[in-house]
Amino acid sequence: MQVTRETFNQVMVPNYNPAxxxxxxxxxxxxxxxxxxxxIDFAGGIAVNVLGHCHPALVKTLAEQGNKLWHLSNVFTNxxxxxxxxxLTNATFADKVYFANSGAEANEAALKLARRFALDHYGEDKDQIIAFTKGFHGRTFFTVTVGGQPAYSDGFGPKPGAIVHCEYNNIxxxxxxxxxxxxxxxxxxxQGEGGIIVPDxxxxxxxxxxxxEHNALLIFDEVQSGMGRTGKLFEYMNLDVKPDILTSAKSLGGGFPVGAMLTTDKISQSLKPGTHGSTYGGNPLACAIAEAVFDVVNQPEILDAVNHKEALFRAKLEEINNKYHVFAEIRGKGMLLGCALNDKYKGRAKDFMTAANEQGLMCxxxxMDVVRFAPSLIIPDEDIAEGLARFERGIAHVIAND
Structure with a gap:
């Protein structure tokens, strides 16, 4: 069957507008x-393809596990x-793990666990969740309401209650x-979707x-920042702050759908049998691939190289900006970087993304104001150089056509 981009318009719900x-x-x-x-791929499937496309270790694991066991149910373990x-528990603060299919589901589990833990230990009045404007935690109704972007949660009827928002980086x-x-x-x-904002x-x-001080749990959403993207296995390790609950997905599966919620022994006890679940979460095929990703990513030579690659990006982007004067700053850390547009080009991030795509770069x-790069952690230096050369040509095209 021959399919084209036009086929999308014929058969797909129009909530996306792909290239x-x-x-x-x-x-x-x-x-x-x-x-x-x-x-050249600087998009990484939105910070998912942590080892690029078709990494040999992942392809090998997919074939081997695919010939053994794909799916059971949570009536059984595997x-x-x-x-x-x-x-995951050996490498982090956590004692216990819950597996899901996505970051949204891992975050849904984290929020439900926090509410249930508070109910178990402090009573039903302790239910308020504080979150941040410009935050993003997924598209389930609970997670999208906790996310601080009303445009994503408005228009679907009454929202879950006892959720409040304030400015990020403002104690x-x-x-x-x-x-x-x-x-x-x-x-x-x-913050990822909110503009690649690094906190103090x-x-x-x-x-x-x-x-x-207030007997509240701290939940770190590391769906985008985790699994080596900032040069540590998880970003909390750079900040010297341990959360009570941490969520991971995206890079965790290297392109295969899988999510995880990590927490401590004490907190985990509030998710007793029957309180939460997932049909596919923790299935052997997803977990085998995620284990292969973990084994490759969690090596000093891989994590240490992230800082070197970040430096290559920053040096070339500074050179481009000295020539074209389009960025106010380069934000982010490791292989999660944002080119924040200056006042002259505010609101035009998609124009630069489209122009880059036309020059052979995926970003x-x-x-509306930040062009984002989330490439593989092992992207070759020569691909960084060539990709940024293509990005520069895209910038030149936008400016020339203004």
Whole structure:
């Protein structure tokens, strides 16, 4: 059956508006479309393809596990899930793991656990969740309401209650919302969709202290910032602040759908049998692939190289900006970077993304004012150089056509 981009308009619900080209094959940090045109991938499937496309270790694991066992149900456990959970707990603050299919589902579990823990230990009045404007935690109704972007949650009827928002990186604003009713704070230790915002470490420590003072849980959404993307396995390790609950997805599966919620022994006891679940969560195929991703990513030589690659990006982007004067700043950390547009080009991030795509570079936006890069952690230096050369040509095209 022949399909094209036009087929999308015929058969798909119109909540997306994908690019004109249709990718059909990927290898490493390169992708080819139906016409055989090659692209360099700085998008990474929105910070998912942590090891690029078709990494040999993942392909091998997919084939091996695919010939053994794909799916059971949570009536049974399985070896890949247990091995992956053991590796995650050994490498982090956590004692216990819950597996889901996505970041949204991991966050849904985290929020439900925080509410249930508060109910078990402090009573039904302790139900308030504090979150942040411009935050993003998924598209379920609970997670999209906790996310601080009303455009994503408006228009679907009454929202879940007892959720309040304040400005990110503003400890006084957080303090003003806290009370004995607060059961949890949910935050990204680096905001992704909201514009690649790196917090002041003292702000994060201040939030941790407020949670401790008010017997509230601190939930870190590391769906985008985790699994090596900032040069540590998880970003909380760079901040010297331990959460009570942490969520992971995206890079965790390297392109295969899988999510995880990590927490402590004590807190985990509030998710007793029957209180929460997932049909596919923790299935052996997903967990085997995620274990293979973990084994590759959690090596010093991989994590240490992230800082080197970030430096290459920043040096070339500074050179481009000295020539074209389009960015106010380069934000982010590791292989999650944002080119924040200056006042002259505000609101035009999609124009730059589209122009880059036409030059053979796949990249992203984070809101209307930030062009986002989330490439593979192992992208070759020469692909960084060539990709940024293509990005520069895209910038030149936008400016020339103004």
């Amino acid at each position: 004109a080209m249709v990718p059909v094959r990927g290898e490493g940090s390169r992708v080819w479309d139906q016409e055989g045109v090659e692209y 070896e890949p899930a247990l091995r992956l959970a053991k590796k 006084e604003a957080v303090k003003a919302l806290f009370s004995e009713r607060t059961c949890a704070v949910m935050m990204e230790p680096m 470490p003292e702000f994060v420590k201040g939030v941790r202290a407020l949670c401790d 992203l936006v984070a809101g």
